[in-house]
Amino acid sequence: MLIAERLINVNGAELCTESFGDPADPPIVLGMGIGASMLWWQDGFCRLLAGHGRFVIRYDQRDTGQSTTYEPGRPGYTGGDLLADAVAVLDGYRIAPAHLVGVSAGGALVQLLALDFPSRVRSLVLISTSPATPGDRSLPPPTAAFGQFVRSATVDWPDADSVIDYLTAYARVLAGDERRFEEAEVRDLVRRDAARARDLAALQNHELLEDDDKPRKPLSSIDAPTLVIHGSADPVFPLPHGQALASEIPSARLLRLEGAGHGVQRADWDVITEAIATHTAAKTDAET
Numbered sequence: 250m251l252i253a254e255r256l257i258n259v260n261g262a263e264l265c266t267e268s269f270g271d272p273a274d275p276p277i278v279l280g281m282g283i284g285a286s287m288l289w290w291q292d293g294f295c296r297l298l299a300g301h302g303r304f305v306i307r308y309d310q311r312d313t314g315q316s317t318t319y320e321p322g323r324p325g326y327t328g329g330d331l332l333a334d335a336v337a338v339l340d341g342y343r344i345a346p347a348h349l350v351g352v353s354a355g356g357a358l359v360q361l362l363a364l365d366f367p368s369r370v371r372s373l374v375l376i377s378t379s380p381a382t383p384g385d386r387s388l389p390p391p392t393a394a395f396g397q398f399v400r401s402a403t404v405d406w407p408d409a410d411s412v413i414d415y416l417t418a419y420a421r422v423l424a425g426d427e428r429r430f431e432e433a434e435v436r437d438l439v440r441r442d443a444a445r446a447r448d449l450a451a452l453q454n455h456e457l458l459e460d461d462d463k464p465r466k467p468l469s470s471i472d473a474p475t476l477v478i479h480g481s482a483d484p485v486f487p488l489p490h491g492q493a494l495a496s497e498i499p500s501a502r503l504l505r506l507e508g509a510g511h512g513v514q515r516a517d518w519d520v521i522t523e524a525i526a527t528h529t530a531a532k533t534d535a536e537t
Contacts, residue, residue: 252292257308259337260330265315266308266338270299275371275529276344279307280335282353282377282512284452286314288442294518301526303348308338312451314442321406324454329461332361339369348529350374352513353485354455357381363471365463373475373498374525377483377511379490382468386493392484398422406450413439425482425510434515468497475501476528478521480509 257264267287277298279290287307299305309316311326311334319325335358339347348371351359356378363370364382380386390396404415416439421430443449475498479491488505495503504524506517513521 255341257337257341259334262311262317262326262330262334264308264311264317264334264338264341266306266341268342269295269305269307270303272304272342274299274302274304276304276306276342276347277525277529278335278338278344278347278349279305280349280351280355280358281307281310281313282355283455284313286310286442286446288314288438288445290513291438291515293515294513294522297518297522298525301522303526303529306338306342306347310334310455312448312454314446316447318446318448318451319454321448321450321453322457324457326458327461328458329463331358331458332365332461335359335362336366336369345369346371348372348374348525350376350525351378352376353378353511360468360471361465363473364465364468367471367473370473372529373471373473374478374528375475375491375494375501376478376513376521377480377486377491378494379486380468380493380497382465384467384497388490388493389487392487394426395422395484406453409443409449412449413443416442420512422484423511424514425480425484425508427482427508428510428514428516431515468494469499471498472500474528474531476524477501477503478506478524479503480506480511482508483511485511 253268255266286309290307295305312318346369349359356375360381405411417436420435424430477491477495495501
């Protein structure tokens, strides 16, 4: 299957994108979470999704992969710019509306896109994420294990081996504690990500971004068909976060992944890609 790279310029930044499949097929844009390049939408996952007759686009957000990076600790952009970047990816591929799939912070991003740019959204798939708008929801905090890692883990960013060890350990925590962690596979992915990055230390900038504080309608105003996918063992956003999304967005339904942690794990690729294909087919059929 052909993988095509395309660079898109937006507001002085360069975004690296890749596509899988036939541009004539219904488009799906994949949004990754904080500090992670598009490689975390792994090639095999993208090929499976494209094999369902979808044109799949993944991209490096600013400060990840081959996209523009900024001095660590001094991001030259805001969370609002990341929203504009996602729209620029659609424009760069001359796509009016697309199916949007977001994981973790990428899931929050596509929720905001659906609120701010509803005409650009065919449907939403929200994976391992939480409501992106304020509200009195009383949702549970991250697990103790995740909190302990965040408080205690250290990394020497100029030392590639230290960074690889740190990111592999972080991925281990994200995977939860109910399944075997495939360390060799994840470490290889982290190595490739580190070798490819313009400046791996710049990924820290995502933690420093300011919100745009733009007033928005509630999630209940989203009318795009929505599929919420959530692991029962997610240590960052425990399952009630996904249940809250499925409850607040009128058209949403919840797919629970038993034993899954935070993110898109290889063991769930078949289930997730089939669910996305079915979800996006329903919207595509309704438009034809």
